[in-house]
Amino acid sequence: MVDERSCTMSPRLEQLEAIETAIWHELESAAHIRNHPWRVAVLATIDGEVADARSVVIRDIDPAARTLLSYLDPRSPKARQIAAHPLGTLVMWSAPLGWQLRLRVHLTVQASGLEVSSRWARLKMTPGAQDYLSPLPPGSPVERPDPERGSREHFGVMAARVTALDWVEVHAQGHRRAVFDGDGRRWVTV
Numbered sequence: 147m148v149d150e151r152s153c154t155m156s157p158r159l160e161q162l163e164a165i166e167t168a169i170w171h172e173l174e175s176a177a178h179i180r181n182h183p184w185r186v187a188v189l190a191t192i193d194g195e196v197a198d199a200r201s202v203v204i205r206d207i208d209p210a211a212r213t214l215l216s217y218l219d220p221r222s223p224k225a226r227q228i229a230a231h232p233l234g235t236l237v238m239w240s241a242p243l244g245w246q247l248r249l250r251v252h253l254t255v256q257a258s259g260l261e262v263s264s265r266w267a268r269l270k271m272t273p274g275a276q277d278y279l280s281p282l283p284p285g286s287p288v289e290r291p292d293p294e295r296g297s298r299e300h301f302g303v304m305a306a307r308v309t310a311l312d313w314v315e316v317h318a319q320g321h322r323r324a325v326f327d328g329d330g331r332r333w334v335t336v
């Protein structure tokens with residue numbers, strides 16, 4: 147089921163509480179360190195009767211609110227899916243840690259307000275601003291792969307509030323899995 151070649155040999159945390167603390171510490175690192183393996187996560191959402199998924203960058207984190215932030219174009223299909231079904235799952239894998247995280251999340255998209263305008267004010271000074279300046283919504287057909295950019299931004303902030311955390315550790319001495327949710331912390335079979 148799991149690839150033995152990617153196992154880590156680092157010392158293991160034994161207590162569930164310490165593991166949960168370490169997970170949130172890693173998530174904080176992911177939000178602030180560009181090359182952290184959890185910096186880019188796969189976000190799965192519900193698209194009517196089918197599943198959808200795509201990569202998103204973890205831009206910020208509020209551990210007290212158990213919330214991760216990403217940026218998006220509010221016209222995007224994912225924003226539409228979230229408006230219809232606010233439940234999603236974020237999946238992350240770190241080969242150095244040997245840790246997979248599967249986060250059940252409640253998603254909200256903000257397209258205006260102070261949070262959005264203050265983050266755009268910072269982002270618009272950077273090359274990353276280009277991603278939010280297309281006159282066309284994401285997924286629109288175009289003649290060329292590099293269409294013109296407009297001057298009006300289409301920028302939003304997606305908040306993912308974590309309701310349950312499923313952790314898998316791939317390890318040479320035996321894989322482990324634990325769940326952290328509203329019912330507490332517990333070991334489960336891998």
Ligand SMILES: Cc1cc2nc3c(=O)[nH]c(=O)nc-3n(C[C@H](O)[C@H](O)[C@H](O)COP(=O)(O)O)c2cc1C
Pocket residue numbers: 186198199200201202203204216217218219222223224225284285
């Ligand atoms: C490494 C990587 C990081 C990405 N980060 C984001 C992101 O933070 N926000 C975003 O909206 N799209 C991001 N994308 C693009 C999405 O994966 C996706 O192609 C696009 O947002 C359209 O998704 P949708 O049709 O589900 O809305 C990223 C793509 C890659 C390859």
